[in-house]
Amino acid sequence: MLDDLGDVHNHFLKLEKRYYRIYGKYAGRYRLQPHLTKLLGRTKKHWAWIPRDTLDEVLIRLHIAWKRFFDFPHVGRPKFKKREKYRSAKFKTGYKLSENSVRLSFKEWHAAKQKFVFVHRDILYHHPRDWKGTVCYIQILRDGVGTYWLYVVTDDTSKEVLPATGESVGVDFGMDTYLTLNTGDKIRSPQFLKQSLKALRRLNKTLSRKVRGSNNWWRAVRALARLYRKVANQRRDWHFKLATDFCCRFDTIVTETLNLEGMKRLCGRKVSDLAFGQFVEILRFKCFKHNREFHQVGQWTPTTKPCSDCGYHTENLSLSDRQWTCPECGSHHDRDVNAAINILRGCLGSPVEQM
Numbered sequence: 601m602l603d604d605l606g607d608v609h610n611h612f613l614k615l616e617k618r619y620y621r622i623y624g625k626y627a628g629r630y631r632l633q634p635h636l637t638k639l640l641g642r643t644k645k646h647w648a649w650i651p652r653d654t655l656d657e658v659l660i661r662l663h664i665a666w667k668r669f670f671d672f673p674h675v676g677r678p679k680f681k682k683r684e685k686y687r688s689a690k691f692k693t694g695y696k697l698s699e700n701s702v703r704l705s706f707k708e709w710h711a712a713k714q715k716f717v718f719v720h721r722d723i724l725y726h727h728p729r730d731w732k733g734t735v736c737y738i739q740i741l742r743d744g745v746g747t748y749w750l751y752v753v754t755d756d757t758s759k760e761v762l763p764a765t766g767e768s769v770g771v772d773f774g775m776d777t778y779l780t781l782n783t784g785d786k787i788r789s790p791q792f793l794k795q796s797l798k799a800l801r802r803l804n805k806t807l808s809r810k811v812r813g814s815n816n817w818w819r820a821v822r823a824l825a826r827l828y829r830k831v832a833n834q835r836r837d838w839h840f841k842l843a844t845d846f847c848c849r850f851d852t853i854v855t856e857t858l859n860l861e862g863m864k865r866l867c868g869r870k871v872s873d874l875a876f877g878q879f880v881e882i883l884r885f886k887c888f889k890h891n892r893e894f895h896q897v898g899q900w901t902p903t904t905k906p907c908s909d910c911g912y913h914t915e916n917l918s919l920s921d922r923q924w925t926c927p928e929c930g931s932h933h934d935r936d937v938n939a940a941i942n943i944l945r946g947c948l949g950s951p952v953e954q955m
Contacts, residue, residue, distance in 0.1 A: 601650060602742055606686030608647060608658045612636075613678055616662065626670065629656075629663040648716055649707045657690040688741040695738055700727050702738065702750060725750045732756040744825035761891045768852035770944025772903070772936050773876050775867065779842075780936035782944050787842070792834040793873035799827060839879045843886040851892060854947040855880060856939075857899040895947045907931060908941040 612632055619627040633656060640648045647655065665678040694705040701724050707716040733756025741749045770782040778789035803824045810817035846853055863871045880896075887894035897903065905913045912928035917935075925932045 601654075602686050602689055602740075603683040604647060604650060605654070605658055605689055606681050606683040608655060609662065609686060610680050611644075612659060612662055613680060616666065616678075626666050628666075629659045632659050632662075649709070651691065651694040651705065653692045653694070654689050657692075687743070688739055690737055690739045692737045697735065697738070697752065700724060732758060743829060745822050745829055759889055759891050762848060765849060765851055767850045768944060768948065769846070769850040769854070770940040770942070770947070771853065771855045772940040772943055773856060773858060774936055775870065775874070777936060778874060780934075780940050782937065782940040784934075784937050786936070789874050790834075790838060791870075791873050792831045792838075793869070796827060796831050800824070803827060835873075835875055836878070836882075839875070839882045840886075843879070843883040846883065847886050847890040847892050852895070852948075853883065853887060853892060854895045854897065854944050855883070856901075856903060856943050857896045859899060897943050897946045901943075901946050903939040903942040903946065904935065906942055908933065908938045908945070 615632070615635075616627055619625075636655060636659065662678060668675045669677045691704065696703040701722045703720050703722050705718055705720055708719045709715075710717045731752050731754050733754035736753050736755055739751040739753065741751060743749065772780045774780055776788075777786040779787040781787075803820065807817070807820040807824055810820050858876055860871065860877050863876075884894050886892070902913070905915065905917050907914070907926040907929060909931040910926060910929040912926055914924065914926065917924060922935050923932070924935065
């Protein structure tokens with residue numbers, strides 16, 4: 601089914617590009633959906649076995665992708681996808697969930713009746729925990745390894761409120777010390793990608809020796825994808841546990857805003873391994889779930905050079921200066937701890953006045 605959805609995506613993306621070349625504007629989902637109805641009755645009858653709302657979801661995704669391309673300057677246009685690389689299918693209707701299986705309804709061509717008839721297919725899945733609320737839709741996703749995942753999306757917005765602690769924390773990000781708190785605590789990242797570099801190099805060498813498209817080549821591709829998935833899962837698990845620990849300890853969490861694209865250009869792979877952006881998104885979600893306050897100071901807010909005791913700006917402070925003494929008041933500072941204190945004060949509205 602996902603392969604056929606990839607064909608639908610490529611067909612309508614090609615149609616969109618031709619429409620834009622002729623008329624100079626974007627067609628949109630409301631012009632494409634009636635055209636899809638005509639195709640199902642004429643030249644694309646083999647798509648009719650897929651539920652209609654699942655086919656419409658492909659057009660909705662294209663609609664959103666083109667809208668983002670026109671509205672945001674740094675977002676690229678939608679691209680064609682190989683059939684085997686189309687990842688997910690969304691079902692709003694035509695499914696029935698039970699404890700360990702999901703029943704999907706499809707259309708199948710009946711030779712004797714000479715028409716499509718509905719058939720049901722039961723798919724088993726591992727049921728690790730119960731969901732809360734009313735199910736809105738389900739989504740089946742295929743990852744790079746070839747494993748299929750079932751996502752059950754509900755309307756539940758309940759919170760798990762944690763007891764108040766009365767504590768606030770400012771968090772400074774760093775390349776050597778992953779997180780530095782205003783309390784002086786420093787947290788280092790395990791750097792899971794760095795730990796797996798030797799195994800990744802070995803698997804890439806193995807892949808390069810295979811004949812492209814052969815069975816052994818596909819086995820090597822899946823082995824490489826499996827290791828990348830393990831690294832991503834390890835990093836995400838560590839981020840979730842760290843965010844939960846922060847929510848248990850503090851009522852208000854303040855972080856800085858980073859220019860991640862600029863950092864990637866300078867430091868490359870290490871920034872991707874640290875995944876600051878992913879941690880911020882997980883921390884924001886955890887704060888919403890546990891009823892904590894989450895804030896970010898502006899990207900251009902001065903946090904490193906001002907002294908956290910007197911507010912004096914040390915202009916000649918370089919990146920290599922990890923420890924420094926304020927020339928005005930004589931206070932000795934750790935660079936990252938001082939920045940974390942200024943981050944917290946900058947958000948709470950009580951910054952130290954500049955001398």
